[in-house]
Amino acid sequence: MPHLTCSIDDGIATLVLSHPPQNRVHAQMATELALALETTCRSRARAVLVRAGSPDFSFGGGIVDRGRTRTSPNRRPPQTPPRPRPGSRASPDAEAPAPNTGAR
Structure with missing residues (x-):
């Protein structure tokens, strides 16, 4: 059974979601x-x-369709901290930036 209908009339495409409730x-x-x-395109x-x-x-x-379940409404997925970009000062193995000599 379809859960969406599409009709096009006078240049207007109408998509109707029909998966109640x-x-x-x-x-x-x-x-x-x-x-x-x-x-439509x-x-x-x-x-x-x-x-x-x-x-x-x-x-x-529907999160069940995506293979995930929730045990608590307040539970959030673990966050991974962003990795520092190579060469940034936050990176422990960063090299010192080259001096700007103005030469091209």
Whole structure:
């Protein structure tokens, strides 16, 4: 059963999300959305209207479909600190910058 419908009328493409109750974007809907946008790009549509077929527009992606589960609503994935760029002063093995002599 499709979770998205696409129609094009008078230059307006209308995409309707229809995966109630929350219209979560999962793998099937993402594929259908990509196909609908490809169809829209090949058409003479000059605008795209995305709406819901139910009271809720969309609650976002379905995390279960992505192979992740949450144990706590306040739990966040671990953050990796950014690595210093090679040659930056924050890098312990950084070389001293070459002096600017103005020569080219």
